[in-house]
Amino acid sequence: MTGHVHRDDFGSRLGMWLFLVTEMVLFGGLFIGYSYMRYRYPAEFHHGGGELNATLGIINTLVLLTSSLTVVLAIVAIQRAEKKRAMAFLGTTLALGLTFLVIKGFEWGAKFHHGIYPNSHHLATMPPGEQVFFGLYFTMTGLHGVHVIVGLGLLSVMLWWVATDRVRQDRYVHLENSGLYWHLVDVIWIFLLPLFYLAA
Amino acid sequence: MSTHASTAQPSYLVDTGARKGLMAWLTTTDHKRIGLLYLYSMITFFFVGVGIGFVMRLVQLTTFQKLISAQTYNALFTVHGVIMIFLFVVPGLPAIFGNFFLPILIGAKDVSFPRLNLASWYFFVAGAILAVLSLFTGGGAPDTGWTFYAPFSLKTGTNVSLAVFAAFVLGFSSMLTGINFITTIHRLRAPGMKWFRMPLMCWALYSTAWIQLLATPIVAITLVLVILERFFGIGIFDPSKGGDPLLYQHLFWIYSHPAVYIMILPAMGAISEILPTFAKRPIFGYKAIAFSSMSIAAVGSLVWAHHMFTSGMSATANMVFSLLTMIVAVPSAIKVFNWVSTLYKGSIDFQPPLLFTLTFIFLFCIGGLTGVMQGALALNVHIHDTYFIVGHFHYVMFGGTGMALFAALLYWFPKMWGKMYSKKAIYASWFPMFIGFNMLYFGMMILGMMGMPRRYYVHLPQFHTMHVVATVGSWLLILGLVMFFGTLLYAIFKGEKAEDNPWGGVTLEWTIPSPPPLENFEEIPTITHGPYHFEQQEAK
Numbered sequence A: 001m002t003g004h005v006h007r008d009d010f011g012s013r014l015g016m017w018l019f020l021v022t023e024m025v026l027f028g029g030l031f032i033g034y035s036y037m038r039y040r041y042p043a044e045f046h047h048g049g050g051e052l053n054a055t056l057g058i059i060n061t062l063v064l065l066t067s068s069l070t071v072v073l074a075i076v077a078i079q080r081a082e083k084k085r086a087m088a089f090l091g092t093t094l095a096l097g098l099t100f101l102v103i104k105g106f107e108w109g110a111k112f113h114h115g116i117y118p119n120s121h122h123l124a125t126m127p128p129g130e131q132v133f134f135g136l137y138f139t140m141t142g143l144h145g146v147h148v149i150v151g152l153g154l155l156s157v158m159l160w161w162v163a164t165d166r167v168r169q170d171r172y173v174h175l176e177n178s179g180l181y182w183h184l185v186d187v188i189w190i191f192l193l194p195l196f197y198l199a200a
Numbered sequence B: 001m002s003t004h005a006s007t008a009q010p011s012y013l014v015d016t017g018a019r020k021g022l023m024a025w026l027t028t029t030d031h032k033r034i035g036l037l038y039l040y041s042m043i044t045f046f047f048v049g050v051g052i053g054f055v056m057r058l059v060q061l062t063t064f065q066k067l068i069s070a071q072t073y074n075a076l077f078t079v080h081g082v083i084m085i086f087l088f089v090v091p092g093l094p095a096i097f098g099n100f101f102l103p104i105l106i107g108a109k110d111v112s113f114p115r116l117n118l119a120s121w122y123f124f125v126a127g128a129i130l131a132v133l134s135l136f137t138g139g140g141a142p143d144t145g146w147t148f149y150a151p152f153s154l155k156t157g158t159n160v161s162l163a164v165f166a167a168f169v170l171g172f173s174s175m176l177t178g179i180n181f182i183t184t185i186h187r188l189r190a191p192g193m194k195w196f197r198m199p200l201m202c203w204a205l206y207s208t209a210w211i212q213l214l215a216t217p218i219v220a221i222t223l224v225l226v227i228l229e230r231f232f233g234i235g236i237f238d239p240s241k242g243g244d245p246l247l248y249q250h251l252f253w254i255y256s257h258p259a260v261y262i263m264i265l266p267a268m269g270a271i272s273e274i275l276p277t278f279a280k281r282p283i284f285g286y287k288a289i290a291f292s293s294m295s296i297a298a299v300g301s302l303v304w305a306h307h308m309f310t311s312g313m314s315a316t317a318n319m320v321f322s323l324l325t326m327i328v329a330v331p332s333a334i335k336v337f338n339w340v341s342t343l344y345k346g347s348i349d350f351q352p353p354l355l356f357t358l359t360f361i362f363l364f365c366i367g368g369l370t371g372v373m374q375g376a377l378a379l380n381v382h383i384h385d386t387y388f389i390v391g392h393f394h395y396v397m398f399g400g401t402g403m404a405l406f407a408a409l410l411y412w413f414p415k416m417w418g419k420m421y422s423k424k425a426i427y428a429s430w431f432p433m434f435i436g437f438n439m440l441y442f443g444m445m446i447l448g449m450m451g452m453p454r455r456y457y458v459h460l461p462q463f464h465t466m467h468v469v470a471t472v473g474s475w476l477l478i479l480g481l482v483m484f485f486g487t488l489l490y491a492i493f494k495g496e497k498a499e500d501n502p503w504g505g506v507t508l509e510w511t512i513p514s515p516p517p518l519e520n521f522e523e524i525p526t527i528t529h530g531p532y533h534f535e536q537q538e539a540k
Helices: A009-040 A042-050 A054-079 A083-113 A121-125 A128-163 A173-197 B021-026 B031-059 B070-089 B092-105 B114-136 B160-187 B200-232 B245-279 B286-302 B315-343 B352-375 B377-383 B387-417 B423-450 B461-494 B534-539
Strands: none
Touching (some): A009 A042, A009 A128, A009 B200, A009 B245, A042 A128, A054 A173, A121 A128, A128 A173, A128 B200, B021 B031, B031 B070, B031 B387, B031 B461, B070 B114, B070 B387, B092 B114, B092 B200, B092 B387, B114 B160, B160 B200, B200 B286, B245 B315, B245 B352, B245 B387, B315 B377, B352 B377, B352 B387, B352 B423, B387 B423, B387 B461, B423 B461
């Protein structure tokens, strides 16, 4: 029943923005939990933040911000019909996203190494406020990590579509929407950074 | 199915693509067929829920000697709630009639994202299958009640994780439908279909879609937290790890109270469509109804904690939420006054859809007013978690949304299938349904006032008489339901052919053949006036 040949790029973008609203509200639930718990345990959150590696957090922020820039440059390149350049920028974005995940992985690994992971014995000896801090830390950065992985999946498909000309100068709304999703991932991280790493 | 004489397009019920039969339906992107897919799957689950309710009532026929174990009873009320809420009442009207009629009502050929629309149905089916699987796998059917309150939901050995994941997937389906509807209303209105020329059903669906968008993700993340808590013990809701179970209740109701308005707003929209057609005059207070939909959506998002008056919140919070709860009754009452005023001095054509519409108004008023009662703090403390609340929400959800869904089904049935049902059989089904309904749920409210707590497996002897009344009521109600759906099912196969406009309606769906052609309109219409324009029709 696909009789209607109907193309509405504005509508597609509107749909994507609405989807991003739901994503923000999804994280919003966690931010509500965070504010409530931080109000309850201010000292423990301060101390917990001090145990995170702020340098790695800031490096990761720069990595993610740069990747948002390269995705925009890829869209500009497509608008100018520069296919190779667009693919190069998309490839860079993917590489930066992977870098982010690797750094994140090292961070989590270091915490696990120190016996800090959900339900661990070591964590159980810490004050309740810090247990909640790390519970939220793993949940929120973990959910963010899942979004990075989904975003990388989307951008990989876009790279393939640019290569096979399904995304091209006169038809690039899918790339724009994937870019929007990638910016969302970026924006959420910008909130996570001060809430956890700079809380000390 | 025969095609209409005046159109070259075949009816949407005829397979025109490469695929035939069931495969053509399962791969369709036509909003009308997707609407029917939702209808068939939801009515199936509705009857599963009804069956469970029937067994629960049988259990209460006796005071102590029971047919089933207490654990099974816990599972039954949980599963009854999960099925009825997540598989029937929340998605019901928007998914069935929203899909089928929203594009037609605004003069479009389809929704903005037809493939996403089909994907939403598959999400719905996947969620439904997971919900059913949760009954038979893992540690047995969940026994927490549909609210999955922490800390019990974190500790129970039953299969809560899978049931919660099912609700998550169903929420995804609901959100995607919401995105689709908002985009459709913004982008695909026919030329001249200004915002205030839209039929009120569209306003209702629009406000519903915004609640779906803004509230559903909150329950999604809450349910994800329950799963994480069960598998990894992250501790956010666990007091022994510094967490707070009250946070669960807040997050849960931040969604689940607005969800009540996801349930009722499309029902109100359908009622606002039906009344003008049978009163043969424009709806009274079009803008008031449209704006009250939006204000219900807004204020309804700020009243969630009235479910938690006895949970140990501060007195200030209790009073604020009590006040807001009373305020949200105002826009609902505006609608009721407008509906009744529409009938005043109308030339009333009494038909089955109008009967069920009036039933809706009557039952919804009882449900709504008992809701205001419970918004009052002093009374709430006494009737909290009793049968009173069970009776109340069945009045709103079943007497409100359910009856409106039946009214909408009767109203649009001839358009959807191109067949007409036996009106006498429908009238006959109404009597047992209405009498049984009130015996069952008014009986429950009386039990609650007497002090019978909800979700109890056994009851004291002084409650026995009313329990018997309620159980007999449930039999009558089920008899009425079987007669109702039996009549409609018979009509789909053997009904007489319906006219294009059997009720004399003036909105766009009545200007096209019954059943509608594949792309709805031969030519996209140009709209020059508001939706309920009866004078012009008379002038013709």
